[in-house]
Amino acid sequence: MKKHAKIKNTDAVKFAEIQIVDNQQFRNDLASLIAGNGRLSALFLLPRDGQNLMLAAVSDDFDATIKLFATPCQKEFASLTSDIPQAHWFEREINELHGVEFPGHPWLKPIRFVAKDDGKSEVIPGVTSYFEVSGEEIHEVAVGPVHAGVIEPGHFRFQCHGEKVLHLEIELGYQHRGIERALMRNQPHQNLRLIEVAAGDSTIAHTTAHAMLLESLQGLKIDRNAELVRGIALELERMANHTGDLGALAGDVGFLPTSSYCGRIRGDILNTTAVLCGNRFGRGLIRPGGVGHAVDKALVSTLLERLALIEADLKSAIGLIWNTPSVISRFEETGCVSREDALAIGMVGPAGRASGLSVDVRCSHPFGAYKQHKPELPVGRSGDVFWRARIRWLELKESIRLIRAMLAEIDNAMAAPTCSAPAAADSIAVALTEGWRGEVCHVAVTDNSGGLAAYKIVDPSFHNWYGLALALRNQEISDFPLCNKSFNLSYCGHDL
């Protein structure tokens, strides 16, 4: 294997340092990195010097580095997916955006139904061929894109034998807004607003990644207090969503007490974020160069008081789940994803950890406040709904501990002025953060004048949607809503 460019999380390097290897070498190196400790964090096409380069960012969880390498990509590229299943959706994405054919790809079709540039051929989301199972007793159930609940649009096709699901195919793309393209045209301050809504429930995770990227490209050092505030906000975001999910899981099995209380407690946590920055979802808090709101001692003590109340409420509301046998029996052995499958498709976040993978960017590629404050990493065993719920509860408790530790360290965070240093030219930077769903990956490449040449966002949902499809294999179709909720993936984060 060639010696590839190795960077730490949030570091920037000159683009020239990236090895450009031939296609066969690229395939071999990628396969051996993935077979080792690597995870494919991003794989995308980048026009450079008159040719298209396929660029891979592989995170190594053991030596805390991200390896970057590239290969020229013509109109046809032998599919990597058969050797590296993690490349499955990335290749579909490249095929859709750049028209590259991947011979040997098992299921090459659009993932977002992006409108064609020519403006002639109309692309309608969801209109495509679907995997079919035939047989006299087989029936097909189509769910969505319009759902009964207040959720995002997505289309689910089940091939069933009676109540048993043989295969589930998930078609998304209804929320595609063209964020990555818009980032290239916009002014930097507009970009921040776009990143905030890439996935609205992961605002902090995405904006932190974006801010860290710009800071490293512009060579800015940020204040320690600002790092702590970002960490606190990220943990509050995690708590709010985990609480909401645990309540929703209880609601899906018809267990009312936890469901009702968690809805309220989630509101309390969101309001705590609002106390921090004036917005329940943390919009406007993270800025390149620092944070948008000052945190003084009085605010620290307010936050601590609120945290104590929330902790007590959570313990009583969620404790009920673990003490009710009918709930546990409903969760256990529902929607299992084996460790092997999770590893093969590169699952991340709580869903990956529930299946037994120790993946957490906060531990493996620490950034910001997490360099000093490392979370304990709970890891599940069976990858079922029970563990996906259990992991959330363990993480909730860990988040409370982390927030307390970070608050104790805060001195006086000041609102940072918006930065305006010129970005390094011809460079590439990668930032990983651990959002509540898992690894958020942002990659930025600059051109020879320091402007953005490419910007890639990979939401954790992009890695995990296929995991949901696997979880439904040989499950009852009536368990789909519960499995879906236990993953609770983002539609807009995937569709961008």
Next chain:
Amino acid sequence: MINPSSILICLLMIVLSPLLPGIINKTKAFFGGRQGPPVLQLYFDIAKLLRKSSVYSETTTAVTRIAPFVILFSALSAALLVPVAFRSAGISFTGDIILLAYLLGIGRFFMVLAALDTGSAFEGMGAAREVLYSALAEPALFCGLLVLINETSQTSLSAIYEKLTAECWWQNPMTFLLIAVSWMIVLLVENARIPIDDPNTHLELTMIHEVMILDYSSKDLALIEFAGAVKLAVFSSLLVGLVFSGNELGLPLQLLAFAAAMTLVAIIVGVVESTIARFRLLHVPKFIVGSGALAIIALILKLSGN
């Protein structure tokens, strides 16, 4: 035998039956720490639905139009056959329980037909589940009834309930307790309550009863909702008559006691729904067969005791 005073009481029960779901929901709200919808909510819903105009899918046939009327008719006529307020039923004759069970069966049959009529994948699955579960629940009802017939040597529901006194319970406490539990489960199954079904869910894939009526709107839906409330009252009054006896009370006291007992049943249903989660669909048949097993054990106990 036609009993005019009981017919009047029965009509009263029918008119008041939408209170039962209201009481259940209040109980659930209490456990959830919420205020919950008003007890009269179902009346409001029905009044609202009656003012709306219907939308029918183009794929449906006359079955869809007829079904709501048949469903309501079956529930209303079943109500006339159950003993109410510790008195005989509005109409009673030998073997009336068989008619009662199959009147409810007709309502279910038409609901299933109407579900299939829409051609929707969701409703087809709901219909399949409904048929399976109600078929499994039937033995529990009839085995329990066999015990009562054996105990009282009567074959009409009103006569059976008249002879059923506290003394019977004292003599065979285990037998009657088993039947009461088994009939409680039948009540939950037949009325699509937790842990079998979840009347509050919006998740089509998990529904049983609710998914079959997804395509109904306005007046048709009002009829079906009302029929559901009447059906709940029918099963509750069967259970009340089995557990309590009040033959010797005067009419006003009987009415009061009956109303209290019906409320108690609704509260029990609400408590069950608040404290346990819904079963996995795969486990539901085992649970319902379990209720049949309880009734059969009761029957064996009764027969071996004689």
